Amino acid sequence: MQETLTYVIIFGFGIVLISLYFYRTDKKRLLPLSEQWFSNLSLIVSVEKEKGKLTHVIISLNSGDKNNLCTSIGIELIDSHREIKYLKLDPLIQTQTDHHYIQSNRQAMVIKFTALQKFITDTGFPLQSIRFVAETKTGKKYKSHELAFNDRWHLFKIDSGKYN
Secondary structure, eight states, rough: OHHHHHHHHHHHHHHHHHHHHHHHHSEEEEEEEEEESSEEEEEEEEEEETTTEEEEEEEEOOOOOOOGGGEEEEEEEEEETTTTEEEOOOGEOOOOOSSSSSEETEEEEEEHHHHHHHHHHHTOOOSSSSEEEEETSOOOOEEOOEEEEEEOOEEEETTTTOBB
């Protein structure tokens, strides 16, 4: 009787662990990496994870002025000698209605992570860190915090050491 009860408890515990694992890895998660607040604009860089893997990089701009919306998104590649190479990411931005939207003073652009990874590796630049740059209609450039990749291409904020 005790052996049967022990087996039932162990089996039930295993079922709970498996269901928790699938619950945590099954849904999409939006994780903020960098939040920069300027006087008239906020620039937020987030990543979307699905089933434990990075799927999208989302760049959100919130402005108090409708004329201060972003016209282009770029990326600065920074090497160990602090040399910077600027590239425009406009061809990588998805223009689907669910991912690219403008609402009065809010704007968000989504880039597939695999496309971004391929785009960066194809440059052949000795990469140490990156920074996203948003350029507005007035010509002002707003930059995110420096971000970096680890060996497995997980994106993280250099200052914090927290991996996403």
